[in-house]
Amino acid sequence: MSLLDMKLDRSFDVFDSDRDGRVERSDVLAVSDQLAESQGLAPDAVAELRGSLAELWDAVFQKMDRDDDGAVDRQEFRAAFRARIVTDQNRIWDRIRNLSNAWTEIGDRDGDGMLSRDEYTSLLHGMFRLPRQAFDDSFTALDRDGDGRLSRDEISSAMKEYYTSQDHAARGNQFFGRL
Template sequence: MSVLDIKLDRAFDVFDSDRDGKLGKADLTGLSDRLAESLDYAPDAVAGLRNSLADLWDTVFHKMDKNDDGGVDRQEFRQAFRARIVSDQNRIWERIRVMSNAWTELADRDGDGMLSREEYTSLLHGMFRLPRETFDEAFNQLDIDGDGQLSRDEISSAMKEYYTSEKHSARGNQFFGRL
């Protein structure tokens, strides 16, 4: 199994919130509700993120369901994501950037436009329910300039690298924690 397949499988597992082995729109949009709950925000406060996740489903994920069974299984996700990255890079990265910016804005509690270690950890723990310790090492890898903060560019760059790089040593591979 390639490094990219390992990362795509991890992403699939992170998105599959009900653990039924299929991704549905509710899996994606539910991430915004989890974040709202974990950060003690009103559901309306995460409307922008919910909308960007719904758009990601409608324009990208929904089309991955090749057998029309109403959900995207692991194999469909892997194959379609690889094909989409090659054929439609600009559009998919624009949607991922919009989503990334929406959740970065929500997690940026002090409003400085950057994510501190605590903000980053709270964000990913809240959305994906992974252990907080998972993100401590990840933060160190993603903080390229070593300033103790993650900029939107560092986050977007890490996400892009996570979903495209075949190199095991790529920094962005740490986005959801150690591989």
């Protein structure tokens, strides 16, 4: 299995909220609900993130559904994401940047516009239900300037690198925890 397939599978698993091997609109939107619950927030507090996720479903995921069954399976996800990266880079990165900005705003409890280690690990643990330790290790790799905080640019760059880099040592590969 290629490095990109490993990363796409990890990403697929993140969005498959009910773990049934298919990503449906409800799975994608559930990411915001999981975050609200984990952070003790009212659903209204994650409305912007929920909107970004709905846009991501409508503009990206729904088009991945090649057999038109209302869900995206792992193979559809891999094939479609590879094709989108090649043909639609600017639009997909704009959507990913909007998504990362929305959840960064939610996780930024001290309002400094950046995520501390604790804010980052809490946010990702809450959204993706993966162990906090995985994200603690990731934080160190993603904090490119070593200032103990992740800027929106560092986060967006890491996400882009996660989905495009074929380099096993690329920092962004750890965005969803160590591979």
